[in-house]
Amino acid sequence: MKTLASETSSKVEQGRIVNNFSIHVATINGSGSQSSNNVLMRSLFQMGIPVSGKNLFPSNIAGLPTWFTIRVNKDGWIARKKEVDILVAMNPQTAYEDVMSLPSGAVCISPTELNLEKARQDVIHYVVPFTELANQATDQIKLRKLLTNMIYVGVVAELLGIDFAEIEKSIRRQFEGKAKAIDLNLVAVDAGRKWAKESAAKKDPYYVERMNKTEGKIIIDGNAACAIGSMFAGVSVITWYPITPSSSLCEQLIDYLHEYRRDEANGKATYAVIQAEDELAAIGMALGAGWAGARSMTSTSGPGISLMAEFVGLGYFAEIPTVIFDVQRVGPSTGMPTRTMQGDILSAYLLSHGDTKHIALLPGSVEECYSQALDAFNLAERFQTPVFVLSDLDLGMNNWMSDPFPYPEKPMDRGKVLNAQELEKLGKFERYRDVDGDGIPYRTLPGTNSPIAGYFTRGSGHNEAAAYTERADDYLRLMDRLNRKYQTARKYVPKPVIETQAGAKVGIIAYGSSDFAVQESRAQLNAEGLATDYLRLRAIPFTEELRDFVEKHDRIYVVEQNRDAQMRDLIRLEMPDLAMKLQSVLHYDGLPIDARSVTDAILSQEK
């Protein structure tokens, strides 16, 4: 079975392109297309073919254009593919522009009434009488629009050769427990399938064939992965304010906590989730809980980060642990809030006023969303400081294939906390004294039964004993110790992942959700004769590996999803002597980054 599958997958018969294409579905949001697209994606996944799905959606509930792009790739490249191979043009508002943007030879599946055939004659058209088919499928007018979306699933599946048993399985999963919905959707899929079988002669080269590359894998979005990581990290106070694209992180966390962290008999919970009145309050609650000894977190996006700025600075100076998930998006205000970006690198790193710099983790996959959530809580308590996890909309809200997550090996690291017995033995306690020389002081928690446990928490004006001070020398010592603590953090944060190639003189640095596109780009660059080494950053502050990497290469391209080369500038700040080696590949149109754009940008600068 295994051999057979891999043989068929690698075989490209004459004129046939197998398991290697993208499908772009254009619909109107609120029309129910999300279910159809999930069914399509899942069916492909169940056939063992590497697949990814991305929802390119508007900030709206119903009526605006939305696209869903599915990438099928036998080699496992799951970044967005720049070129559209198969367009399903269901949205009259965008149909003309959608079809005009297709490359020559692409496929266009569209409803009869849109007349798209005339617009492009160099495209393979399948013109489907969707309205007629929907009318035949149900006499309920309200349902026809919804069913139209499932009819295209039938058409696409028949044309590509997707196994209908898998489609049925996906529908049953998608509409679990809703027998009527399942029946109706199966009827719709069948209507599409029949039409395609009887009325559409296959004119395009795209096919799917069963593989075994998804066995044992899971499909999950990054927000769910962060949520699972947070629960297994032992988070107990969770505060949030709804904001796209981070809301689903806390929403999914609530579901998991409800199932796994609550006593079913008496309803008592080992956690508290508070939907705050705004992000100002959300971070305040998280800091209050962290100060009092709970593992706390909040989850937000760029606008929320801005609102949290003052409190995060207090957290830095008063040395209070908490974890802040920032699912980055384009900002501010209206227009592009549902589009992806790596836009908060500098603002998160330097958040607040005065001299502040923070620890930030940079998950590059859903698995790292999980593992870095675990790391973040340990780092926050070890370093007694707010720690950021910088995810983004593409990673956070889109579905990704992954190996299942391993159970955490490391026990929870609660950091330097003194209890009443330890205080009695010591006889003396000073909250901000650097006893160990690593810049990290000891703390006590409110409620500790000792006459010397108490201390007063303030902002920038405190000495080692936490007493109020405005003395210049006290402030200098505090600032230098905080810096010492930050230097210690370099040894604790996740190290970068480095991949090398023999003879490579060019280095690529990337981070976060750019990883998939960069990996694929390196294969493309290889095919063009350019060998590259690759360093994927996983944390700020940087570790020593970064300097080594930059030093070793003639030229470095820092790939990132923002206009201003935020990470490159941060690296330049850190190593000004090597600044001129650092060049940029920037992707900032709001769409998830793709390999072709990276490859083209590097090749054009290499010329």
Add this chain to the structure above:
Amino acid sequence: MVESTLKQDAKAPNTNRIGLTLGDYKGSPSTLCDGCGHDAITSQIIKACYELAVEPHKVAKLSGIGCSSKTPAYFLSRAHGFNAVHGRMPSIATGVSMANKDLTLLAVSGDGDTASIGLGQFCHLVRRNVPMIYVIENNGVYGLTKGQFSATADIGSKLKTGVSNELPPIDICSLAVEMGCGFVGRSFAGDPKQLVALLKAAMSHKGTAILDVVSPCVTFNNHEGSTKSYKYAKEHEMPIHEIGYIPFYEQIAVDYEPGSAVEVKMHDGSHIVLRKAAKDYDPRNKLAAIDTIHKAIAEHQFLTGLLYIDEKKPDFTTIMQLDDQPLASLGQDKLRPGKDALSAIMAELK
């Protein structure tokens, strides 16, 4: 303890039920202006905690920013304290309360901190009914930034410079009642007897207890034309009752006349006894409370006492169905689900 008993002589300081002296409830010396109303309130907080034999290590002191918010440093030095950012102490308090529901939260804020920059957080704190004592040291003026009007300044009240306030005040007590607060009291820094009784009662309340205490600013708001001056407050104060607080452990010894008083039983078994003074006033009637507050404002009277109480409203830690143990004290065994949980989650995603 044994040692101190043996050495006991005429000079030995008095101690309370748990063997602590009044001095054990003090903090560092105040750096506020001489005669500041806030220092008078600090003294009563110290007295109330001493007399109730509060265990200092079980208290978390919280404040925002302003002169008032400096005061937690001046009492209960053995307790943990948190001087937060301006107007956002309520969110810190909410987080602390969730992390450790066994702590007594004792918070001090000011009128700028609560009624302007922190008004949103104040309302939501009250709405959630986070269990805590929330004292507003209300002087109608921004002291620390040198004398700007706050949102509780009365129309027509004058700054030292002669500038008159044109906007109506926000009445913190009626707002708190409206937001569903279960304990709303008002007092005056110059009335230690009433203040200490209200503070003690607030400490027995399970929920947010709001105490709005008019506390004249001797430097910026204690002149002719100010409606938050010592002189004005003394002339216009109208106590709605004499308030007596009887802790649970003292009840047997107490003798009071129930016939002339409204008696309110607190959740911990202690009692507040309100002897009728100016009016026939029942603080358990919400609409009557709002009505009385507004009538007093219209008549330029400064109403003090326990304005409203509801001992039945569930507090936030109860609503949240928190584990019996404080969340902050839970270990990995209770916080990290087992391997089978992760396997089950992974299986669902396949």
